[in-house]
Amino acid sequence: MALRFKLKRIAETYIDYIECPSCGHYSEEIDKFTTELTRVTFEGIVVVCRCGICGEIFLPRNQRIGVISFKNLRDLILRDARKRAVAIYRNIEDVKIYANYLNAVRRGEIH
Template identity: 40%
Template sequence: MGLKFRLKGLAETFVDSVTCPACGRHGTDDDDFITEETRVTFSGIVVVASCPSCGEVFVPTSQRLGIVNSVALRSAVIQDSHETGEPVLSDLQSVKEVIERENADRKGDLH
């Protein structure tokens, strides 16, 4: 079945399956992983998954990002940043870097 994330009129992302890089748990629908930390960037919706088995937070590698309206998406991302105080993230790579830092901090590996 896969995971589908959509912001009507702005962007959509599809993920066919998710595998946790830490413990190997595999899933194909939204009941298998927690996706509350998913981020919206200038490049679209970047899915961030949390494994309920081991707690690892990661960005699944097999995402297909799509933008419906790039001007409206960019405006929405900037407006959300102003409202929440969260930094603007430009693309999938910038989300990966944030998640890697948060994981290192959570595990006490940040120096």
């Protein structure tokens, strides 16, 4: 069964398996991975995993991102950004940059 990340009536993203690009750990469940870095963008929910074994932060390559209502999605993001003063991630590219940044910080490349 696929893993599902869902915002009711707004967006859904499915993942069949997670494979760490760094240590190769593979699972069809959340298992050793955490997903608290997942971001909601104007293009849908972009899942970000953190590997519990090696610490790598990455976007599973095989995620299927679906949007039910682009309008509701946009409203939700803008409302959230206003209310909680959080950064807006427009699309999957923004989230990739964010994940790369977190990995660089983790490796001590950015001080």
